[in-house]
Amino acid sequence: MSMNELLTSAIDTIYGAESAAQQTRYQQAIERFRSHFGDSEHLRIIRAPGRVNLIGEHTDYNHGYVMPAALDKDVVILARSRADGIVNMHNVEASFAPIQFPVAEQVPIGPVGDWGNYVRGVVQIFSQYMQKLPPGMDLLVVSEPPYGVPRGAGLSSSTAFTVATAMTVCSLAQWTVEPEEFIRLCSDSEWYVGTRGGIMDQFASVFGELGHALFLDCRPTTAGYYRYQSLPLPHEANLLVVDSGVHHENARGEFNQRVAACRAGVGLLRKMHPTVTHLRDVQGIPWQQLEGLLPESVTVRDLQQQGLELGEIPGLDETTALRVRACCRHVWTENQRVIHAVDALESGDIVGLGHLLTAAHRSARDDYSISCPELEVLIQSAQQVEGVFGARLTGAGWGGCIIALVPPHAIATFQQNVQDFYFAKTGRTANVFPCRAGSGASVMI
Numbered sequence: 160m161s162m163n164e165l166l167t168s169a170i171d172t173i174y175g176a177e178s179a180a181q182q183t184r185y186q187q188a189i190e191r192f193r194s195h196f197g198d199s200e201h202l203r204i205i206r207a208p209g210r211v212n213l214i215g216e217h218t219d220y221n222h223g224y225v226m227p228a229a230l231d232k233d234v235v236i237l238a239r240s241r242a243d244g245i246v247n248m249h250n251v252e253a254s255f256a257p258i259q260f261p262v263a264e265q266v267p268i269g270p271v272g273d274w275g276n277y278v279r280g281v282v283q284i285f286s287q288y289m290q291k292l293p294p295g296m297d298l299l300v301v302s303e304p305p306y307g308v309p310r311g312a313g314l315s316s317s318t319a320f321t322v323a324t325a326m327t328v329c330s331l332a333q334w335t336v337e338p339e340e341f342i343r344l345c346s347d348s349e350w351y352v353g354t355r356g357g358i359m360d361q362f363a364s365v366f367g368e369l370g371h372a373l374f375l376d377c378r379p380t381t382a383g384y385y386r387y388q389s390l391p392l393p394h395e396a397n398l399l400v401v402d403s404g405v406h407h408e409n410a411r412g413e414f415n416q417r418v419a420a421c422r423a424g425v426g427l428l429r430k431m432h433p434t435v436t437h438l439r440d441v442q443g444i445p446w447q448q449l450e451g452l453l454p455e456s457v458t459v460r461d462l463q464q465q466g467l468e469l470g471e472i473p474g475l476d477e478t479t480a481l482r483v484r485a486c487c488r489h490v491w492t493e494n495q496r497v498i499h500a501v502d503a504l505e506s507g508d509i510v511g512l513g514h515l516l517t518a519a520h521r522s523a524r525d526d527y528s529i530s531c532p533e534l535e536v537l538i539q540s541a542q543q544v545e546g547v548f549g550a551r552l553t554g555a556g557w558g559g560c561i562i563a564l565v566p567p568h569a570i571a572t573f574q575q576n577v578q579d580f581y582f583a584k585t586g587r588t589a590n591v592f593p594c595r596a597g598s599g600a601s602v603m604i
């Protein structure tokens with residue numbers, strides 16, 4: 160088969176009903192690759208989707224439960240090897256400056272906010288793991304709207320980019336990495352950039368399944384595997400995503416503080432329960448018995464004085480006050496909600512699922528403190544629409560998106576009312592779109 164025939168068939172498999180529009184998108188991308196790099200000989204094309212999280216927020220790095228789905232929006236990379244060991248990366252969007260650096264086992268990080276850092280992270284982490292260097296490469300990144308992953312929206316555009324880059328590197332270098340190891344290495348590559356996240360986003364981007372959410376237990380087995388299960392999204396209601404268009408710049412610092420609060424909780428609980436390594440380990444103990452062991456707030460310095468070290472967490476300073484009790488309560492209750500959400504999905508209990516989403520939002524807002532005024536306006540407007548089963552913020556927080564479970568007859572009203580209300584209250588435009596769970600990352604050709 161020719162390159163075009165192979166690509167056409169891969170696009171049909173991955174995108175199903177949307178494949179006609181995607182054919183055009185890919186053909187345009189190939190044209191752009193030719194105009195950047197001269198021709199399209201030996202071209203590889205790789206794609207990786209963003210994700211939306213139904214429920215289970217900030218539980219992954221605590222070895223808890225999550226329920227994400229891969230989006231039908233993705234990052235596409237067109238690539239081929241170069242003989243000179245240089246990574247030469249362009250983006251079809253002019254706001255992303257081209258990146259160039261030599262492959263190495265230690266790649267110096269670029270300035271904060273430089274999109275090339277994700278690629279540097281991947282090259283360093285995978286080279287160290289394989290103990291050899293990949294070839295140099297010409298890369299063209301395509302993630303424009305409407306098919307690309309919206310950026311800064313809590314839909315894991317960075318993970319989609321990281322996963323797509325890592326798959327590209329492995330494909331060009333002809334490296335075979337077991338999927339779960341691949342996911343861990345992608346997560347480590349994002350740590351290189353500075354956020355201490357877990358594995359949920361990478362897992363969803365790699366293992367996503369058309370029309371399904373993934374229930375994932377983020378505690379690895381002793382052999383390093385993860386337990387997960389695909390669950391069909393409900394038919395009785397639609398999952399709508401609403402993008403607030405807000406992205407808070409200090410989100411990484413806030414994120415890392417939450418990680419620190421959870422680690423502080425673990426350190427303090429170990430005094431009573433010495434085998435605890437992650438908050439997940441106390442999931443079987445009633446919350447009332449744990450609460451008293453955790454202070455409402457404690458500074459990093461106080462913890463150090465008690466001999467508790469939190470490990471390396473960028474951006475944390477000694478005077479930072481960590482809201483340990485409330486953060487741990489969120490994680491503990493959220494894990495329970497995910498388990499109940501699995502039951503609700505399996506038994507078709509949409510009303511129950513809606514209540515869980517709403518309760519998860521309250522916990523994220525009040526205990527984990529990751530909401531913001533704009534998200535609250537969206538939640539409020541969503542809840543005012545008759546028939547809506549539930550709504551919550553999704554993703555890390557401090558901006559980004561909410562999701563809502565909406566019966567089919569209320570979709571038009573939902574879109575209109577939420578957009579009008581949001582505009583009236585904030586002067587901003589909310590982007591509403593359906594979450595159609597897509598397929599996990601793949602090498603297209």
Ligand code: GLA
Nearest residue numbers: 216217356357358359554555
């Ligand atoms: C980010 C991180 C994930 C997860 C979520 C919050 O997306 O990358 O690992 O912690 O936030 O649930």
